[in-house]
Amino acid sequence: FMDPAKKSEPERRPTSHLTIKRSKYSYNSTLQLLTSWEDNLGLAHASNMTYKDGKLKIHQDGFYYVYTNICFRHHETSGRNDLTGKGIQLMLYMYHQKVTGSKPRYLMKGGSTKYWSSHTEHNFYCIYQGGIFKLKSGDEIFLKISYASLLDQSQEASYFGAFKLRDLE
Template structure:
């Protein structure tokens, strides 16, 4: 599932040096070498009763970053995956996934983040964020 709503104007959000945001995509303003980063924090409220017979809740958490350019199909540029088990003895299950990499991007390229289990993401501005900046 593509994340379509990132905060771009308030709090810690920053769009600078020609970077644009459009429906979940960052639009690259100029050809160059970019550092692309994304962090997602997952928070699961454990509602399993102690006597449920189940020892844990298992979730597969996959975090992708994609690039679309002039080619018809988007290209996956980063992926983080984890199968996580949260014990029924904890109130919350917590997990953070961070990605960062350097990519040669072109003016007009679009980058975005997709995930599995989107309802588990905590969108607090210090927990989940996405961005890119030009290195050269």
């Protein structure tokens, strides 16, 4: 049963799609928090969610589809010849920080050990993750990756977001 008074109001379901901003990241295998995201230019938007310091904050309890795509790129002329011929572990972790302040936990992780060829001009690898999670108002989601200096910093290649599917029961 739908209340006729609410029928005229458009539903303001929370959605976001954040795209990577150009930034300098250090070169090492240590996991680094991705802190430079765009939330309102180009392909990016955030509605009924907020973004700050690398974290996307949820404002309504519910079940959300949360997703990310992160691409790594290495060009032979980059001066990083130490990356070719040996395995490097390219990893992506999505974290969930509960509003209660408990320790952040993994929502998803993915990656691979890549052996990039010195016989190829461009080396490229992407990781996509997506899943449905129960999130509460005040919860935050964020990403950490290894070898952040290899991040493909184009809005079509590296992004993350969420949208609410339905309310909690």
